Amino acid sequence: MKQKRYLLYSLVLAALLLAALIAIDNSSLKSSMLSTILQKGAIYALVAVSLNLLNGFTGLFSLGQAGFMLLGAYTYAILTIPVEARSSVYQYFNGGLVQFSLPVVVGLIAAGLVAAFFAFLIGLPVLRLKSDYLAIATLGFAEIIRALIQWNTLGPITNGSNILRKFPTYSSLLFPFAVSAVCIGLVVLMIRSSYGRAFKSIREDEIAAEAMGINLAKHKMMAFCTSSFFAGVGGAMLAMFQQSVQAKYFTSAMTYEILLIVVIGGIGSVTGSIISSFLFVACSEWWLRFLDAQHYIGGVKVPLLRSGFRMVVFSIVIMVIVLFYRRGIMGTNEFSWGAIEKFIKAPFGRKAREEERKKVTTPHE
């Protein structure tokens, strides 16, 4: 009964969201800030969930996400630039070595696969390391990838440190949402499967997990490759969103941003990561923008406000969350209708509370 009602709620919510997106897509809002936020938020949500799969669910502290996004973005761009556009993009490398182009969907999957393949390679040595060594090794790996891609000798493939552009992008706002939704859905399925339970047991206690017969190396590698696959897809979508891609932007600062999204949302909560991605992107690109401009109230200049202040406020907020609300928005909980119903009912009268108490005392059927 309850399950059915919640399912209905979810369907209605999904339909409403879809309708809103279609409405924005077909109206003048499409080129507005709102649309930018939504697209970027959807893409960041996917990347944040992929990082959360590692940090939150498997307990592997990885800081290599920007590197895998970079691999995905470049793979997508390199494989899908139309043949006739190659001579202008690869103008310093005689049109480049790759002289074919793949459809968008194949490109996206290839982006994920390449990222996952590199994750496998790097995972062999580094996944044996303990928490902070793993963090610094993956961070270092991302730097190595960035340097490799900018290397002139690989120029015929990667275009060196020059920009890659003219690859196919999406026209509808729905595209990033659809791809992110499918990918996040797959991650959720994985988390709920027996693999997911194995991941969580590794997070809680590696030695106990091993004693229970969980193959540590295999499961860590699985989580690492899966996470990188989706980071790669996310990177490819980021490239589509920006319509161009250049290696120098995929720095460790990008990884830190994604890590902070995960922390704000709650380490170990998929819905938390999704919510906080949209919040983070909206705050940093839109809502807090006013902090960067100079304002005058009644002819008096508002102190402190000038370019860069937004990021200061932002980092202070993040520090406050890290220090005092370590659970983030959602902790390790997921979004559930039950919790919302309870929240709505609770303030209204004693009846709801009594009902609740009765339910606790009577044993389950």
Add this chain to the structure above:
Amino acid sequence: MHDFSYYIQLLLAGITVGSLYALIAIGYTMVYGILRLINFAHGDIFMAAGFFMIYISGTTSIYVSLPIVLILTVVLGVAVERAAYRPLREAPRMSVMISAIGVSYLLQNFATYYTGGLARPYPVIPFLTREVTIGSMTVKALTIITPVLTVILVVALVLLIKRTKVGMAMRAVAKDQSTAQLMGIKINNVISITFVIGSFLAAVGSVLYFSNYEQVTPMAGAMPGLKAFVAAVFGGIGSVPGAVLGAYVIGICETFIKANNDYAIFSNAFTFALLILILVLKPNGLFGEKLAEKV
């Protein structure tokens, strides 16, 4: 082909860079030895020291501002520990590390805001930047001063750790915090002292580093910080001589890689490749102590 003196000059430059990394690396290795925390903010404290110098030397003479800069940097380092690490002493390690990344983010953003994000020229410190001639080569004085000063500071530090009561307390805390506490050691004081030493050395390093590179940007601390950390891991985290050796290896190799145009882009990547290599071959670093796995 280059002549012999070219390579000597490269080697000298490498030693200078290595000495600077060594000064930063000591801060990492000591903090890690005691708190088991990669202090991601250490590189940014180093950057902040650079900006302190720029702003203070604008109001007073260089020789007055030098000690003020050292004191301010130490205060900043200890304040970061108090505000961001101490409240999380009982928290999981991942939380502390995230807090460290948050502090680093905050310092970088604040520096960007305060300075307008542009590179600022570093004041000229005459006795460091004047040129001296050795044989047929002309080099800046700091090329000679840096390694000498580094060696003196490192020796002093090793003596402090090995011979004094404070040093003994540090070693005890690094070995086992709760037992050390039972022995009457005030853990928080020891940790503060560690941060004082680390920040002081970072400030000295910052004066030498930025005198050499002549400008400071808000991001200037990130890369040297990470490299210094790699140096600390290379030498075996927790070991001061190890960190110094690692720093010299990285500084010298990096300088030679940078000098070759085809591979210059790999100067940063090399450091991390070295890190992965050492972690695979000898996870405890060259001089690291073995840590038993606790169940």
